[in-house]
Amino acid sequence: MADWGSGYIVDTAYVHDFCRVQVPAMLSFAALAKGVAAPGGRGEALSYCDLGCGQGLTATIVAAANPNTKVFAADFNPTHIAGARSLADAAGLDNIVFREADFAELVDDASVPEFDIIALHGVYSWIGADHRKAIVALIRRRLKPGGLVYVSYDAMPGWAGMAPLRRLMVQLQGAQPQVSSKRALDQALALADRLKEAGAHFYRMYPQAAVQLERLRKLPASYLAHELLTRDWQAFTFADLAQELTAAKLTYLGSAHLTDHVDRVNFTDAQQALLADLADPLINETTRDMIIGRQFRRDIFAKGFAPMTPMAARDRWLASRFVLTSPRDDIELAFDAPLGRFQLRSELYQPVIDAFAAAPLTLREVVERLPETTLGWASLTDAIKVLVGQGHLAPALPLEDEAVRQRSTQAFNAAVTARAKETTELRYLASPVTGGGIRVDPLTQLYMQARRKGIADPAALLASLAAFGGGSFEKDGRKLSADEVRAQIATKIAAIDDSVVPLLGRLGIV
Structure with missing residues (x-):
């Protein structure tokens, strides 16, 4: 076993994962949901940092889908950084820098720029106190006033047992x-x-x-x-973590998971009454975790902010653009919540979903399409939060400069799909509409590549690739013949054409 990991696992590489809530547009929208104007939602030029970036997939997608954002991504594991650089180079990205370094090395490094956003996903609970102090010092020195910090961590009381x-x-x-x-x-x-x-x-x-x-x-x-x-793992109460971050002059803004913003989804009337009596924000937030038994938190902190006036916030909401990120027919109007299976009202949610089904729209455009009696303002904004929180809807960047973003995402997506023959680890493509990623399985990636190349019989090609790669198809315990495999793949392709391709088209990917 290597001993340079400070108790962290280094002989096994981390998974290639994408974290949708740390995309700049998502973080900016979460701040808007709390009445705060924050960087990231208008396609403006940004400086973005991913600390402990792992395999770097999220950072690379952010760079590809936001070409006017300068991305700095750091991880102490050289295997992670080597792989991340290889993908970024294949995509021709010139707006991302990968650094192999631990947090302490970065604190006094004058080449590290100032950032509008610093993201730490799956880092804070898995490092020791000295490394956390280095992170806080780095944030204190390098986060711009008004900037955002996203931090996720294992939480108490969910990990107590x-x-x-x-x-x-x-x-x-x-x-x-x-x-x-x-x-x-x-x-x-x-x-x-x-x-x-x-x-x-x-x-x-x-x-x-x-x-x-x-x-x-x-x-x-x-x-x-x-x-x-990991040796130095720790689950935090919210209050303890917030206290550590005060040394970086950070103030809690809200959850990056938008469904957390809608109390009626998470708490009974009696629980909401209890929370209403707790004026101290640290006590209130910790009590919320006690009620829910929360195991994992996704928090947004800000280095100074001024709440918008209600009218300014409403205007920003109306100007915000959103896009459906699930096939309309696949959206269930029910999901698991702390209170159990939560059922959404079809007469309220379905018109909103239908409005977004054709194309990305601003909320003002949606309001103009909805029947006057459908939703009040509070219910409408709650519906948007829930749909975003459940992954069916995403904030969309302004239409301006989308063509520039599309050129960058096409190069990245071509680099990813070119690897689909070799690996199934890269399961996300970049969207110029959302500024983030969307999960796309390897078969769909290969099919998209075949479409771009004008392959006359993509089902036959994909069947031969599966056979060449050692893949096998079975049904009822029986190995399928080559013709049966081709027919099965043809059926899957038809389903992709029916629901996935329109979705990817809406997201600017095809």
Whole structure:
């Protein structure tokens, strides 16, 4: 095992993941939902930093979809940085810089610019106190006044039961440092199982720990090793984390997860009354976590801000542009919330969804299309927050300069789809409309590539690629013949043409 990781897993690379809520337009909209004007939503030139960028996929998509934004992405793992640079170079991106460095090295580095936005996704809970102090010092020195910080972290009380078991897993790995993280993960999960089988009183005291562990087992092993075996992991109460960030002159603005902004989705009337009596924002927010049992937070802090007047906020809402990011027919008007399965009112939400189905629109254009009796202002803005929070809708950048953004995203998407024959890890393409990414599976990527090249029979090509790559197709336990595979792929292509291609067209990807 390498020893330069300061207790962090370094022999297994992290997953290639994209975090939609740290896209500049998303962060700016979350601030608007709290009545604050913030950078990132109008396509303006920005300086953006992704600290602990991992494989760099989010940072690279932000750079590709926002070509007038200068992106600085740093990670201490050279394997991550090498891979990220390779993808950015293949896409011809000249507005992103990758730096292999730990946080302490960056604090006194005069070449590090000032930033409008600093993002830390999946970092803060997985590093030690010294590294957190370095991050706070870096934010203090390099975040512009009025700038935003996005930080996600494991939260209390949701990890309270699991924390002792997780600590035992880390101790098991620490006792045998020569063992790989993959082997250590297998041993740690086996020990957790044996504890349960042996009737450990721990599981009776904390029954949620078993449920949480089963949920975690479904995640990729490369993710799970980083999640469970990092030595200095800590779950924070909101108040404790907010207190650490005060040294960087940061003030809590709100959640980056827009559904968190709609209290009726998350709390009963009695719970809302309780929260209304808690004027202190730190106590109020921590109490919200206690009610929900929150396990993970996605917070936005600002280095100084002035709330807009209600009229100015309303004008900015009306000028904001949004785009549907799910096929209209796939949108369920129900989702799992802290209160259970939450059912949205079809007569209120469906007209909004239908309005956005054809093309990106400003909220003013949507209001002009809706029946006068459909929604009041508060209900309409709540509906937008919920649809964005559930991933069905996204803030869209202004139409101006979209052609410039499209040239950049086309080059990035071509670099991604060119790798679809070799790897299934890159599952996101960049959108010039949202300034972010959209999940696109490898088969769809290969089909899009075949379409661009004018392949007459893409189903036959994809079937041959699957066979060449060692892929096999089965049905009812029987391996399919070549003709059956081709027919199955043809059926999938028809479904892609029916629902996915129109969606990607709306997002400026095809």
